[in-house]
Amino acid sequence: MNKAYNIVPIDKTKSPDKVVLLTFDDGPKEEATLKPLLDALDKHHAKAIFFVNGYRIKAHPELLKEIDARGQIIGNHSYDHIMLGKEKEPKIRDQIERVQSQVKELTGKTPEFFRPPFASSNDAVRNVSKENGLLFMTWSNGSLDWDLGKKVTNKPQAVIDNVMKQLHPGANILMHELPWTGEALDSLLTQLEAKGYSFVDPNTIEVNVK
Ligand SMILES: [Zn+2]
Structure with missing residues (x-):
């Protein structure tokens, strides 16, 4: 992870730089909002x-x-x-x-x-x-999903649009345990894959705390 909180390869010859880190804040709230996230990730x-x-x-x-x-x-x-x-x-x-x-x-x-x-x-x-x-x-990439509470229609699409607009190699994507994010996630991950992105396994991030 670099100073702008983006994910960069430890060894450029071994790992792709077209990756994103997926993160979900403010849980665990309830089974109904958590399960869609876990299922889409699986x-x-x-x-x-x-x-x-x-x-x-x-x-x-x-x-x-x-x-x-x-x-x-x-x-x-x-x-x-x-x-x-x-x-x-x-x-x-x-x-x-x-x-x-x-x-x-x-x-x-x-x-x-x-x-x-x-x-x-x-x-x-x-x-x-x-x-x-x-x-x-x-x-480094805010889905703005937290700000969609008052929006009436197309919330899942707004989450996807916000992420795709800010997409860059190594993006550290901030999402939340929210119903519309759960609805959006399967489609969002499909679109990221279609653009050639893979998902960083957080276990492979160097926790280089000095
Ligand atoms: Zn938070």
């Missing part, structure tokens, strides 16, 4: 990072386990989905480390990826993230 043999919030894990631990059981990767998106950039170190540490513990307890795995809500950050956020062995990222 259909396309794609892996994604699910950036989860602690308060949602507390409400639905079984959904967190399901994401993991389906072979998808869990990332840390803070406990309460607050603007961490406005907080001081103790609160930031609590927000990040509580999620690390929850995920470890429920899945046996400790997250390696961190995305601050609203991309709101400061030095303490970056330091605590680093101390926990987390690779910090925001995104």
